[in-house]
Amino acid sequence: MKQLRTAIVLVAIGGLLTTAAFLMAFFTAEVQQFGTVTLEQEVDTVFPVAPDQFQPPAGEGIAYVRPWFSQKIFYFHVPVAEASFLVLIISAVFAIRFLTSKRAEFDTKSRIAMETALVFVVLTMITGVLWTRASWGVWWEWEPRLTTYFIMMLMMIAYFVLRNSIEEEERRATYAAVFAVVAAINAPISFMITRVIPSNHPVVFQPGMASSNLLPFIIGQIGMLMIGYGIYTARMTEERLRERVEIAKEALEG
Amino acid sequence: MSSWRQFKAILKKDIVMELRTKEMLTSMGLYALLVLVVYYITLSQAGADFEVRRIAAGLLWLVFIFTSLLGLNRSLVHEKDQGCLEALLISPTDRPVIFFGKAVGNLIFLLIVEALIVPLFFFIFLARPGAQAGGPVWMLALALILGSIGIAGVGTLLATMSVNTKGKDFILAVLFIPIMFPLLLAVVAGSAAVLQADPEYVRTFWQMMGLAAGYDVIMLLAAFGLYEFVLGA
Amino acid sequence: MTDAALTSNALEVRDLSRTFGARKALDGVDFDLPTGAFLSIFGPNGAGKSTLLKVLSTLTPPSKGSAKVLGLDVVEGAVELRERIGFISHNPLLYPDLSAEENLEFFAEIYCIDRPKERIRELLDAVELDHRRLDLVRTFSRGMLQRLSIARALLHDPALIYLDEPYSGLDPHAMDILDGLIERVREGRTFVMVSHDLSKGLELCSHALILSKGRIVLFQDKDLIDEDEFHQTYRSTVGLGVS
């Protein structure tokens, strides 16, 4: 089981990298700022005093910069989200290869990639929801990215609903591949169009971002991609086993 | 041009059949009217000072998205029922001709239903004394046409798949609505801009129409390219 | 056409396979059929009969091997080939909400036939439906539907006609009419029929083919067929397919 070993190694390294990113996010990454907190009097604290333009009128207390802890979700949320996007595209590429070659293996690959993408999209949704709750105090906000991922999740669920409703194997594979391609074209359009409508989702990834922030992000991203590939490999191994079972059963039954 | 002749034949056949049975138009039209009744129930609780105009665009598109599901399904079931699609596939008809024949037919029926429902919707919900006037009608018509093109094009592709599945209507809705999401967002925003006619609405409108047109072009190309595979399966 | 005349084979199937994953719908099918022959294909359910018909009628490409129909490759010559084949199925392939004439007019346009009016009149006469030409197909009986469906298949005067279980669901009278019609149009045409009905299939055919699990079990000239032996072979393959 060479593949299974590959999968385990990938997931293990991915796990280490994402854990490293997690720790770095708290210990080495620069804490980003999110507004100010005003206290009645000056206190002895590590929190820096806010710039002058945020200070209340004299005699009404002093404003401190508020560290933005919920931003730490970013080191996980964004890698997961980007990985989900990438895996969806990979699934669509396999779908196109299936359509042009009609070989069943590409259908399986496309399906497993779609399943991995669905796992990632669901996780993006969950972390996104927790982020909105932490930052804005609400559980759900119809804002562009959350909405896009919601739509992506619906499309991926629709993909599996479509598969389940067709008996004939080749037709199922073809329709699923066509839908995967349509979904992969549609996802970026949704993403773009939800952004055109004004919204308040933060753009955390700014060009001037400190390298101390960039490093854990990149490490987290690489780790997440490895986990994604590990999940994909593990599922493919499972599917191959399943095929062997089917072939053996058929051979036994005549 | 033989393709042109085949295209006309497919379109003419759909129209003759529809004029004879009036199946699609009555079912779609009636369904739309029923939705209007449900809207009345919904809005009756909103209070007298509620501005229906603010949500009118969304309500309008809601009717069309669901009635179009009904029509798309019907239009492909006709082809599927007696195996006629197979007869077309075995004939020397290019696959894109079949796609455009069906899609244009669906577009025509959808536009007819829209032409009936929009004035009705306007008189029931929007024509109140003292209500502010919206933008010009042709702008709304443009939004309706751009939206309907996308619905008919992508819908024809998805409906051709869903007629071959168990539980066709449900599958079509599940596939269709998420795929339609960007287009709906654009045309609802565009129609809302026209209906509310806030200052600067013309700019928003054109921006949204640009997005809708872009979606139509991309998705029609995709549907056009993928239709052959769907027919081949 | 010249190719077909040259080789005088209507079908040339070479090592044809149609697979999907581990499933083999067709597995190394290989045979020739002379022009003007009537081939009956038998086999249990799932033997690959309809897949073979689909490949030969250009609806699905082969996974391996090749098939030439009327001298044209089913993949490369698909468009040209479609103009020369007709299809009669147990489904009428007609629109119920159009009249007989309108149905034929529609298909005449699809096949881009010159002077469609005369051709349609002629065919409706031939299948004895002239008096019902303005009636909706919805109101037709099963036998009338089948007759009209033959008229539809003959519109473009195809050189080769596929018959997919044409007798299923027909009453004896309609079967007789269908027999007569097939007999009348048989001249100069090649036929390929898929059937469950052994006696009917044997009666009409000039060549018989039995498929089982995507492979050819038997392919014979009718004159060489010993009927008892044939039934024996068929029964054993069907029996094999069931267990």
Added chain:
Amino acid sequence: MMEATNAELYRLVLTDAPYVIGAYAILWIAFVVYLSMVLARMMRLEKEVDLLESAVSKRSGE
């Protein structure tokens, strides 16, 4: 006195902490659960394959 207000500052700032930790926890738990499900299924399949394939080879050996 000073200590109290500093603590207050931390309290104000750390209200989002549970959500951050929660997000990480859910992610990890999800991965672990999903992968162990896959592994469990795979182990079962492995047994089935062994059983079936030995049966096949036995039959073909006969």
